[in-house]
Amino acid sequence: MQAKITINQTEYSVDFSKPIDLSIPVISGEENPVAWYLEAPKIEPVKEGKWVAAVEQGSVVNFNNVYLNPHAHGTHTECVGHITEKVHSINEHLKTFMFTAEVITLVPESFADDLVFTKKQVAKALASNTPEALVIRTLPNTSSKKSRKWSHTNWPYLMADATAYIKECGVKHLLIDLPSVDRERDEGVLASHKAWWYTGGKIRFDATITEMIYVPHTVKDGSYILNLQIASFENDAAPSKPILYTLES
Numbered sequence: 185m186q187a188k189i190t191i192n193q194t195e196y197s198v199d200f201s202k203p204i205d206l207s208i209p210v211i212s213g214e215e216n217p218v219a220w221y222l223e224a225p226k227i228e229p230v231k232e233g234k235w236v237a238a239v240e241q242g243s244v245v246n247f248n249n250v251y252l253n254p255h256a257h258g259t260h261t262e263c264v265g266h267i268t269e270k271v272h273s274i275n276e277h278l279k280t281f282m283f284t285a286e287v288i289t290l291v292p293e294s295f296a297d298d299l300v301f302t303k304k305q306v307a308k309a310l311a312s313n314t315p316e317a318l319v320i321r322t323l324p325n326t327s328s329k330k331s332r333k334w335s336h337t338n339w340p341y342l343m344a345d346a347t348a349y350i351k352e353c354g355v356k357h358l359l360i361d362l363p364s365v366d367r368e369r370d371e372g373v374l375a376s377h378k379a380w381w382y383t384g385g386k387i388r389f390d391a392t393i394t395e396m397i398y399v400p401h402t403v404k405d406g407s408y409i410l411n412l413q414i415a416s417f418e419n420d421a422a423p424s425k426p427i428l429y430t431l432e433s
């Protein structure tokens with residue numbers, strides 16, 4: 185299906201038969217990525233007495249329970265409820281699903297014992313673009329990100345002024361291929377999360393952060409359309425499926 189869409193008075197065509205999936209599939213067991221010191225997610229048949237709900241074990245249906253933590257086990261989208269006393273729901277606050285998006289690629293820089301992304305780098309990569317969503321691919325970008333064991337790795341993170349800059353550019357949806365926009369261990373400061381959701385004491389309820397995406401190498405930096413879909417969980421975060429579409433002029 186080809187669609188014609190107009191963005192700022194310019195018409196583009198979009199081919200919906202060519203999705204670029206940025207989500208990491210959730211797989212039962214050790215192949216799955218994990219962060220935040222949890223065990224692997226599980227997808228396993230319901231068991232009731234002698235009944236095992238798997239067709240290969242004589243059941244008429246496969247009927248699996250899924251045990252996963254949205255923040256720890258793969259691509260997920262979160263709202264401010266991640267850091268507030270009241271667990272605001274992503275399902276209540278993400279109400280539209282199609283956005284203009286810019287993909288940028290960042291190489292982390294050393295900062296004390298850490299690797300970070302600075303405001304200067306973000307400003308250079310974003311240039312004068314003002315997308316609704318920003319997709320950050322971090323280097324190195326090996327496909328091992330899809331099964332990485334992130335706990336205790338002190339991954340690179342966004343400096344708070346870089347995150348604030350992204351917000352000031354008008355971006356509502358921030359996507360990144362790491363488990364957090366903040367330092368793994370930061371004594372609860374969560375500086376980037378706070379810079380993203382709070383402005384002058386006001387909460388940006390409609391702003392989201394999507395973490396643990398994977399942006400294939402074949403995707404070029406530049407402008408896209410993003411379809412950001414979540415599983416409808418009434419929770420601060422939900423597993424999500426961000427899809428990019430190329431804009432053809």
Ligand SMILES: N[C@@H](CC(=O)c1ccccc1NC=O)C(=O)O
Nearest residue numbers: 220255367368369370371372373
């Ligand atoms: N950086 C925080 C910890 C943190 O964010 C966190 C800790 C355990 C489980 C999940 C966490 N964050 C998840 O998104 C801290 O060091 O206090």
